[in-house]
Structure formats: structure tokens, C-alpha cells
Amino acid sequence: MTSNHEFFIDPSRCIGCQACVQACGECETHRGVPMIHLDYVERAAGVQTAPVVCMHCEDPTCARVCPADAIKQDDRGVVLSAARPRCIACSNCVLACPFGVPKMQVRYDLMMKCDLCYDRTSAGRKPMCAAVCPSGALFFGPREDIEKSRREKPVNEFQFGRQRVRTKVNIMTAPDNDVLSIDIADFLPRETPDMHPRPGARPGAPDAADAAIWNEWNSGPAELATAPE
Amino acid sequence: MVMTDPDPKAFAAGCAATLVVVAGIWLGSRGLKHFDPALAWYAIGSALAAFAVGYRFTLWAQRPPSRMYFKRGLQLLARRRFKFPISSFKNETPAVSGFDASTFQRLNTSAASLPALTLGRSLASDFVAQDFILHRSIYRWVMHLCLSGGCTLAFAVTFPLVFGWVHFEPSNGHAEMYRVLLFGFDVDAVHVQSVKARLLFNALNISAALVLIGLLMAATRRVTNAGERATQTFLEDLLPLLLIFAVTATGLMLTVSYKFMAGRGHSTIAGAHFISVIALLFHIPFGKLFHMFQRTCSLCVSLYKQTGETGPRARCLRCEKDYASQMHVSDLKLVLDQLGFDYRFALSPGEIHYQDICPACRRRMLALNHGRAVGR
Numbered sequence: 001m002t003s004n005h006e007f008f009i010d011p012s013r014c015i016g017c018q019a020c021v022q023a024c025g026e027c028e029t030h031r032g033v034p035m036i037h038l039d040y041v042e043r044a045a046g047v048q049t050a051p052v053v054c055m056h057c058e059d060p061t062c063a064r065v066c067p068a069d070a071i072k073q074d075d076r077g078v079v080l081s082a083a084r085p086r087c088i089a090c091s092n093c094v095l096a097c098p099f100g101v102p103k104m105q106v107r108y109d110l111m112m113k114c115d116l117c118y119d120r121t122s123a124g125r126k127p128m129c130a131a132v133c134p135s136g137a138l139f140f141g142p143r144e145d146i147e148k149s150r151r152e153k154p155v156n157e158f159q160f161g162r163q164r165v166r167t168k169v170n171i172m173t174a175p176d177n178d179v180l181s182i183d184i185a186d187f188l189p190r191e192t193p194d195m196h197p198r199p200g201a202r203p204g205a206p207d208a209a210d211a212a213i214w215n216e217w218n219s220g221p222a223e224l225a226t227a228p229e
Numbered sequence: 230m231v232m233t234d235p236d237p238k239a240f241a242a243g244c245a246a247t248l249v250v251v252a253g254i255w256l257g258s259r260g261l262k263h264f265d266p267a268l269a270w271y272a273i274g275s276a277l278a279a280f281a282v283g284y285r286f287t288l289w290a291q292r293p294p295s296r297m298y299f300k301r302g303l304q305l306l307a308r309r310r311f312k313f314p315i316s317s318f319k320n321e322t323p324a325v326s327g328f329d330a331s332t333f334q335r336l337n338t339s340a341a342s343l344p345a346l347t348l349g350r351s352l353a354s355d356f357v358a359q360d361f362i363l364h365r366s367i368y369r370w371v372m373h374l375c376l377s378g379g380c381t382l383a384f385a386v387t388f389p390l391v392f393g394w395v396h397f398e399p400s401n402g403h404a405e406m407y408r409v410l411l412f413g414f415d416v417d418a419v420h421v422q423s424v425k426a427r428l429l430f431n432a433l434n435i436s437a438a439l440v441l442i443g444l445l446m447a448a449t450r451r452v453t454n455a456g457e458r459a460t461q462t463f464l465e466d467l468l469p470l471l472l473i474f475a476v477t478a479t480g481l482m483l484t485v486s487y488k489f490m491a492g493r494g495h496s497t498i499a500g501a502h503f504i505s506v507i508a509l510l511f512h513i514p515f516g517k518l519f520h521m522f523q524r525t526c527s528l529c530v531s532l533y534k535q536t537g538e539t540g541p542r543a544r545c546l547r548c549e550k551d552y553a554s555q556m557h558v559s560d561l562k563l564v565l566d567q568l569g570f571d572y573r574f575a576l577s578p579g580e581i582h583y584q585d586i587c588p589a590c591r592r593r594m595l596a597l598n599h600g601r602a603v604g605r
Contacts, residue, residue, distance in 0.1 A: 011596045012605040029456035041593050041600075050596030064568050065561065067294035067530075068523045072465075080460060084365065085520045088527035092294055095553055095561055098572060099595060100588030109361035119459035152603055160583055161574035171595075173602045182598050184574050184581060188547055 004142050007116065007130065008154050009051065010172035013137035016040070016049035020129035020138060027128050028119040030081065035103065035114040036129050051137055053129060054079060054101045054114035055158075056168035062093035062102055062113075070111070077168045078118060082111040098160045098182075116169075146172075155180055239287040246283030250276045250392075258393025259413040270503060271391045278510035285514035286522050293567035295526055297560050302529025305536055306344045344532055351531035355524060368446065375443030377521075380473070382436035383480075434484055437477045444474050469517050475505035533557070545587035547594075552587035 016038065024034040041048040060079045063071035070086035071093060073079050082093070082102075089109040093102045102113040117127035121140075125131075130140035139146055146154060154170035159181040173180050254272055258264040264272075290299055354360050359377070363370040389395040389411075400406035400418055407426065409417040419426040428435070447470055451457055461467065479502035486495045513519060537554025545552055562584050565572065572583035586594065 010603075011599050012603055027456075028454075029460060031456065037592050039589060039592055039596075041596050048596065048600070050592055052592045052595060061565070061570055064570070065294050065564055067292070067298050067526050068520070069289070083465075083517075084369075085517060086523060088524065088530050089361075090298065090526075090530045090533070091553070091557070092561060092564070094588060095557065095584065096565065097588065098583060098591060100591035108365045110365065115460070119455055122459055160572050161581075162571040163583075171599060173599065174604070177602055180598060180602060182594055183601075184547075184583075184586065184594060185576055187594060187597050188581075189549075 005121075005126075005140055006143055006154075007053070007127065007169040008139040008141075008146050008172060009053065009169060010137050010139070010150070010152065011050050011052075012172075013135045014038075014049045014051050015135050015137075016047060017134060019132040019134060020051060023128035023132040024114075027115075027117045029115055029117070030112050033105070033112060035081075035112060037101065051129075052099060052101060053127075053138070053169065054116065055099050055165075055171075056116060058166040058168070061096045061098060061165075065092040065096040067092065078116050078121075079113075080118065081113050081115045084110060087111050098158070098163070098165060143170075151175065153177065158182060236284075236288055236291070238291065239284045242287035243280040243282075243284035246279040247276050250279045253394075254392045257389075257412050261393065263396045263410070263413060264393035265390070265396070268391045271387075271506065274503075274507040274510055275388065275391060278507075278513065281511060281514040282522065285519065289519075289523065293564045295523075297564050298526050298529040298533060301556075301560065302526075302532050305529075305532040306348065308344060347532050347535050348528055351528050355527050355531075368450070372443050372446035372450070375439045376447065376473070379436045379439030379441075379443060379477075382439070383433055386432045386436070433480060437481050440473060440477045441481075444470060444477070465517050469512065472505065472509040472512055476502070476509050479505050543585070545590050546581065546585045547590040548587060550587060550589075552589075558584050 018038060020036050021034045021038050024036040025032055027035070035054075037050070037052040039050050039052075041050050056077055056079045058077065060071065060073060063073060063079060066082070067090060068086045068088045070082040070088070071079060072083060087110050089104065089106075089111065091104050091111070093111055093113075094104050102111050104110075105112050117125075117129075121127055126140045127138075130138040133139070143154065150172060152172035153175045155173050155178060156167045156170045157179040158165045158167065158171075159179050161182075164179075171180055254264065254276075255261065289295055359370065359373060362373050394412055396410055397407045398410060400408050405421045407419050407421060408415055409419065409429075419429060451461060451466065451470070457466075479498055482498045483495065483502060486492055486498055513521075533556075534554075537556050541555040542551045543553045543555045543558040544550060562582055565584070573580045574583065583591065
């Protein structure tokens with residue numbers, strides 16, 4: 001990989017064209033099986049989509065919960081897909097990843113996930129998804145380039161409750177943010193299915209969560225990338 | 230490199246494994262009566278390698294995720310009832326979901342189908358047929374069967390010979406008949422010209438041929454597959470193949486030496502064979518080949534999955550969809566705690582663990598939080 005090139009994600013730029021999904025399946029390390037996730041956030045309420053690649057955590061939870069030492073991290077910090085001889089298909093990594101990235105391929109008894117197009121990036125080329133993304137939601141290049149051209153700021157730290165996670169992949173966020181804090185209370189339904197109030201969910205949640213969650217409640221989330229969890 | 234103190238449990242397990250090998254040699258060879266002194270260094274190497282495997286296995290099995298699977302696997306196999314929390318929230322906080330935080334779900338394992346049957350099926354499927362590899366690729370399945378079958382056959386022949394468990398004696402009064410003795414007991418007699426005897430005496434050559442086919446296929450794949458070429462490393466992927474090749478090639482050269490070269494160079498080749506075998510045995514606990522021991526965990530996973538499918542299910546707090554077994558989610562919370570991860574969100578009141586949100590909703594949470602942060 002060109003040493004100063006990094007991966008940047010800006011989900012708000014995603015237009016849901018699926019070019020990344022198609023291109024991802026061309027990667028040699030998992031040919032024919034796209035690893036990028038492209039979900040509708042709330043399909044019934046809008047067309048917002050969420051592209052998610054592996055964020056390549058500095059201390060990957062997926063690798064630490066693997067009972068078979070199947071997930072390795074290389075010296076550049078890339079967290080590789082499960083080693084085929086070792087993976088025992090327990091799904092620990094699928095459930096533990098805070099970004100919801102690993103995919104369990106039930107038929108193969110094997111976890112597979114984005115490996116930052118290892119065959120390409122190790123040879124100095126762009127990952128497939130970033131190479132074809134028409135809207136710049138997925139960008140691979142020097143940090144200076146994206147800092148010059150965007151008003152958002154790249155960060156690679158996330159706060160999940162009490163857990164701080166540092167990643168190799170960056171997400172674009174507001175200029176005054178150094179960390180992207182994940183809030184869940186505002187995005188939970190306010191009532192349980194049996195209509196009891198759910199005290200964990202705060203009133204005054206943003207509209208996006210509000211209307212859409214109830215639509216999703218009835219219809220279920222639609223997914224563009226259909227690989228099973 | 231940071232040197233750490235030896236792990237007492239792993240050390241004890243390593244010593245126990247060595248003792249088992251030594252005791253096996255002593256008892257199986259009838260107090261060394263049938264032990265072949267020419268193979269003594271192989272026996273010593275095997276006993277030391279047993280220590281390394283025992284040490285490494287115990288060290289690995291003590292890690293929180295593997296320990297959890299082994300523990301649950303044994304509980305399920307023994308049909309012991311165990312409990313796990315079903316609450317999404319910490320016990321000391323008031324219940325804030327439909328679950329009662331103070332209750333524990335008791336899983337009646339006897340309700341599941343026979344654990345021994347599941348285990349047997351998993352053994353046949355994962356270890357003998359290895360059909361999970363067949364689903365990935367026919368080429369890799371044939372390759373792996375040749376390698377694992379050839380190596381297993383070779384180990385099945387050499388260890389009993391080295392340990393003095395099996396030996397051959399000429400039959401009284403019949404120069405061309407050999408008696409086969411297992412642990413000192415007569416188990417068979419073969420005529421030296423019979424097909425059975427030829428197969429028996431050439432078992433190592435047959436296993437070498439199988440291994441060579443597997444190695445050739447593996448080498449072809451390592452050279453031609455772009456994905457493998459990108460991700461393979463010398464220590465993890467190439468060294469094991471080279472070591473197996475060294476053992477196979479020097480073993481075959483011994484046959485060539487005594488059959489076709491009147492024993493020329495035999496002692497040099499035998500020395501090279503010994504070194505390659507010992508190198509392979511000592512590589513097993515520290516490299517890719519250790520996966521043959523780690524696969525044992527997949528037996529526990531089979532039982533775990535089967536029980537999880539029929540037991541209580543976890544539903545995502547956001548989309549309410551069933552996404553895993555509750556046992557798995559609860560156990561993973563414990564494992565994460567043991568590993569030092571804390572994905573709990575403090576709410577008012579109570580706490581939510583991120584494990585109670587399904588992976589698909591976690592991806593949506595990322596987009597929703599990002600959207601809010603950038604004001605879109």
C-alpha cells in the first residue's frame with residue numbers, strides 16, 4: 001500500500017448505487033462474495049444507506065474473541081479475514097464486532113470479512129470499493145487530499161458506551177469532533193413490542209430515528225447486501 | 230521479545246503429556262523389551278514434542294473464548310444443567326426491558342437431541358470427511374485429504390513402531406512368514422510375498438505418495454491463486470509445507486537408498502530425515518499445523534450451536550429480530566468482560582450492552598450517529 005494512503009468513509013455521501021458491492025466481489029481474496037455491507041438505514045422512511053467496511057481496529061475485538069486464533073492482524077494494522085484452516089465458524093466475531101462487519105458464510109463454515117482488498121492495497125492499488133465509489137462516500141488516498149476537499153474532519157476513534165475503539169479506517173465527522181460517540185438511546189424504540197414504555201429510550205429522539213423505527217418495526221429492515229449474519 | 234514466566238497449568242499439562250508418552254512407551258513395549266534402540270532419539274523427540282503440544286494446547290484452551298466453548302461443550306456433553314442470564318441489563322440495575330433482570334434462564338440440556346450423537350456426527354463430518362472444505366472448494370478438499378490422510382497414515386505407522394508397540398518377528402519354522410505383535414500380543418501373521426505384507430511394509434511410501442500429491446496441489450495453489458499470494462506469509466503458510474516436504478522427501482530417499490542404491494548415503498539421509506521429523510514435530514504447536522488440535526473446539530461449537538438453536542433466542546433491542554441464541558449473547562458478554570472490553574452504555578435508568586443490538590442495527594447506528602454528527 002502506498003504508505004500515506006488511508007481509507008475514509010462518509011456515509012452521508014452514499015447514494016446506494018451498489019457499485020461498491022459489485023466491485024467488492026471482484027477482490028481476489030474473496031472472489032464472488034462481496035464483503036462490504038450496504039444497508040438501508042430506514043427503508044420505509046427514506047433512501048439513506050449505510051456503507052460499512054471493516055474498520056480495522058487497532059485492538060480488534062473480533063480477533064480477541066476468536067477461540068481458534070483465526071483472525072490475524074498484519075504489521076500494517078490490517079485485520080485479515082479468518083484463516084481458513086483455523087476458523088471453526090463459531091460466530092463469536094460476528095456477534096462481538098461493534099461495527100457489525102464479519103459475515104458468517106454458513107455453507108463454508110467460515111467467517112469472511114473485508115480485508116481492505118489485501119491483494120490490491122498490498123500492491124499499492126486502491127481497494128475495489130473506493131476505486132468505483134462515484135460519490136466519494138468511500139475514499140482511499142492521502143489524508144491531506146481529503147482534508148483539503150471536505151469540510152468534515154476524519155476521525156478514527158469511536159466511543160461505544162464505556163469502550164473506546166481506535167481504528168485504521170477513518171470516518172468523516174463534524175470539524176469539532178475528535179471522537180465519534182455512538183449513542184443508542186435516541187435510536188431505540190420508545191416502547192417494547194407489548195407497548196410498555198422502554199425507559200432506556202429518551203424522548204425527543206431525532207426524526208430519522210422516530211418515524212423510521214416504527215416503520216421498520218412493522219416491515220423489517222430492507223437490506224441491499226443480503227448476505228446472512 | 231518479552232519473556233514471560235511459564236504458565237503453571239500449561240507446564241503441568243506439558244509434563245503430563247510427556248509422562249503419558251513415556252508411560253505409553255514403557256507399557257506398550259513391555260518394559261522396553263520390544264523397544265528398538267535405533268529409534269530412541271525419535272522417541273525422545275516425540276516425548277519432548279508432547280510437552281510442547283500439551284503446554285501450547287493448555288495455554289490456548291485457557292483463553293476466555295476457547296475456555297468458554299470447552300466448558301460449555303463438556304457441560305452439554307455431560308447433560309449438565311447450567312444457567313446464564315437472559316437480562317439485557319446488569320443485575321444490580323432495575324429491569325428496563327421486558328426481561329426480568331433477576332432471573333436466570335435454566336437451560337435443560339437433556340431436552341436437546343443426544344449430545345453424543347451430535348458429537349459423533351461432527352467428528353465424522355469435520356475430522357474424517359472434512360466436508361466443510363468440500364463446500365469451499367473441491368480442489369482444496371482433495372488437497373487437504375491427501376495431506377491429512379497421508380500424514381495420519383504416516384503417524385499411525387511410525388509412532389507405534391518408534392514406541393515399540395508394534396514389531397515383527399519371523400514365524401517359527403517358516404522363514405517367509407512374519408508374526409505381527411501389538412503390545413507384545415500376536416495379532417496377525419503375514420507371508421512376506423503377500424499383498425497385505427507389501428502394503429504393510431510400504432505403508433510409509435504410500436503415505437509419502439499421498440502427501441506429495443497434496444503438497445504439489447498446495448504449492449500450485451500458493452503460486453497461482455492471487456488471493457493466497459497476497460495474504461500468505463512464509464512462517465504461517467510456507468514453512469509447514471516445506472517441513473512436510475522435507476520429511477516426505479528424505480523418507481522416500483531412504484527407500485530409494487536401500488532399494489536401488491545398495492544403501493549408499495543411507496546414514497546421511499537417515500540423519501536428514503531425523504532432523505526434518507523433529508523440526509516438524511516441534512513446529513506443530515507453534516504454527517499453522519496446530520489447527521489440528523484447535524479443531525477439537527469445533528466439536529464443542531457443534532453442540533453449542535445445536536443447543537442454541539433449540540433454546541431461548543436473543544432479540545435485538547432495536548429491531549426486535551432474532552439474531553442469535555441468548556446463551557451465545559450472554560456468554561459473549563462474559564468473555565468480553567474477561568478480555569477487558571466494556572461495551573455497556575449507561576442509560577437512565579440501567580445499562581444496555583451493545584451485544585443486545587444485532588450486527589445489522591450496529592451498522593445502522595453508525596450511520597445514524599454519523600448523520601447526526603455532521604448534521605445530515
